[in-house]
Amino acid sequence: MTSLEVRGLVKDYRLRDGLRSTRLRAVDDVGFTLDHGRTVALVGQSGSGKSTIARLLLQLERPTAGEIRLDGRPVARRGAGLIRYRRLVQMVFQDPFASLNPHHDVAHHLARPLRLHHPELSRADVDARIRHLLERVQLDPAMAGRRPHELSGGQRQRVAIARALAPSPGILIADEPVSMLDVSIRLGVLNLLATLQREEDLGVLYITHDLATARHFSDDILVMYRGRIVEHGPADEVILNPKHEYTRLLADATPDPERRFGPAPR
Numbered sequence: 001m002t003s004l005e006v007r008g009l010v011k012d013y014r015l016r017d018g019l020r021s022t023r024l025r026a027v028d029d030v031g032f033t034l035d036h037g038r039t040v041a042l043v044g045q046s047g048s049g050k051s052t053i054a055r056l057l058l059q060l061e062r063p064t065a066g067e068i069r070l071d072g073r074p075v076a077r078r079g080a081g082l083i084r085y086r087r088l089v090q091m092v093f094q095d096p097f098a099s100l101n102p103h104h105d106v107a108h109h110l111a112r113p114l115r116l117h118h119p120e121l122s123r124a125d126v127d128a129r130i131r132h133l134l135e136r137v138q139l140d141p142a143m144a145g146r147r148p149h150e151l152s153g154g155q156r157q158r159v160a161i162a163r164a165l166a167p168s169p170g171i172l173i174a175d176e177p178v179s180m181l182d183v184s185i186r187l188g189v190l191n192l193l194a195t196l197q198r199e200e201d202l203g204v205l206y207i208t209h210d211l212a213t214a215r216h217f218s219d220d221i222l223v224m225y226r227g228r229i230v231e232h233g234p235a236d237e238v239i240l241n242p243k244h245e246y247t248r249l250l251a252d253a254t255p256d257p258e259r260r261f262g263p264a265p266r
């Protein structure tokens with residue numbers, strides 16, 4: 001029963017331009033809550049700050065201002081509290097080719113988080129969990145001995161999802177998890193994520209450019225524009241009744257099956 005909450009989140013980057021240094025506000029006063037059992041989509045054009053939010057939530061970078069709360073308490077930045085946070089908040093990255101280590105087999109990728117976050121597990125327990133995790137992401141447990149280059153992009157992303165599930169997280173952040181996969185297998189991976197989200201009661205932040213899948217797979221949609229959240233609401237409402245002009249532009253660029261045939265002939 002995990003919830004992750006951000007309030008007034010700001011991230012500035014310093015950019016050097018010759019001798020001058022300027023400030024870029026990549027994330028500007030962002031607030032939202034990610035509750036267990038819910039999927040929230042974060043949509044917006046390239047450069048709007050989506051991945052920066054993901055990195056801040058993962059504590060890979062420090063916010064310039066603002067607060068991140070886990071289950072109502074400010075997040076720990078060190079010690080046992082940070083280890084607990086790193087267990088509860090997991091990530092699936094965009095690029096399944098870069099996110100797995102080419103030197104290690106699938107079993108190694110899953111055994112590491114299992115041993116780190118569940119040190120009580122015996123060797124046999126770890127092996128059993130690895131098999132179970134592979135089954136949960138619909139991969140043949142025999143794949144445990146394979147290395148990443150022996151897998152397809154979709155299979156690699158399933159391994160990455162299994163790795164994220166290994167520590168028994170409460171929150172999953174998926175930053176464009178299917179955009180680098182072949183179009184024909186994207187829906188399969190998104191459906192898998194949706195199934196796991198329900199079964200594990202996860203809170204999922206689904207970062208995407210794609211309003212159609214955001215609507216289909218999410219309860220709520222956050223629309224980002226230039227570092228700010230310009231619209232936030234239930235998925236259908238944001239898509240069917242967009243308030244902000246930028247959302248309207250995004251929605252108009254998304255194919256709508258009901259409009260596919262154009263206006264009825266007179």
Ligand SMILES: Nc1ncnc2c1ncn2[C@@H]1O[C@H](COP(=O)(O)OP(=O)(O)OP(=O)(O)O)[C@@H](O)[C@H]1O
Nearest residue numbers: 013014024026044045046047048049050051052053
């Ligand atoms: N480490 C960094 N140093 C300087 N600027 C950065 C850094 N990381 C991101 N930025 C800038 O912050 C802004 C937001 O970038 P971010 O990667 O969060 O966008 P995004 O919404 O994820 O885009 P995309 O859809 O292309 O992935 C961009 O202008 C980017 O150039």
Ligand SMILES: [Mg+2]
Nearest residue numbers: 050051052175
């Ligand atoms: Mg990004």
